[in-house]
Amino acid sequence: MDIHLSEEISQDFYKEVKHIPADGEFLKLSAFVHHQWTNRLMHSMNVSYLSWKMAKKFGWDEGAAARAELLHDFCLFDFSQKPPTGETVAFYHPKEAAKNSVRVFQISEKERDAILSHMFPSLSSILFWEIAVL
Numbered sequence: 001m002d003i004h005l006s007e008e009i010s011q012d013f014y015k016e017v018k019h020i021p022a023d024g025e026f027l028k029l030s031a032f033v034h035h036q037w038t039n040r041l042m043h044s045m046n047v048s049y050l051s052w053k054m055a056k057k058f059g060w061d062e063g064a065a066a067r068a069e070l071l072h073d074f075c076l077f078d079f080s081q082k083p084p085t086g087e088t089v090a091f092y093h094p095k096e097a098a099k100n101s102v103r104v105f106q107i108s109e110k111e112r113d114a115i116l117s118h119m120f121p122s123l124s125s126i127l128f129w130e131i132a133v134l
């Protein structure tokens with residue numbers, strides 16, 4: 001599968017994340033329906049770009065924001081099924097996404113923390129944004 005970005009998408013954004021959609025395992029996210037009307041790959045691309053734009057506007061670490069949000073749902077699991085751990089999907093998928101992201105892309109601790117906390121922002125994730133602002 002090749003991904004073609006609109007010319008409206010900033011090349012500065014693409015430079016931050018281009019290694020991620022080039023990965024075959026990550027592209028498998030396109031096989032999963034997400035939020036009923038899209039797939040998990042497109043959802044992740046959209047969230048990543050909006051996060052990159054927001055972080056850039058506020059002077060935060062836009063590269064980390066773009067990568068963390070692109071990978072926040074990097075979980076090759078059908079969310080309509082019961083997770084193998086017995087947890088709800090809301091608790092299960094951030095951990096799987098973080099684990100997969102570390103394994104495949106060697107993300108930073110800051111990015112890992114953002115992925116882990118994306119469903120339920122914690123004090124540490126708020127601190128991430130605070131630190132990014134300073």
Ligand SMILES: [Fe+2]
Binds near residue numbers: 043072
């Ligand atoms: Fe998501």
Ligand SMILES: [Fe+2]
Binds near residue numbers: 093094118119
């Ligand atoms: Fe999620």
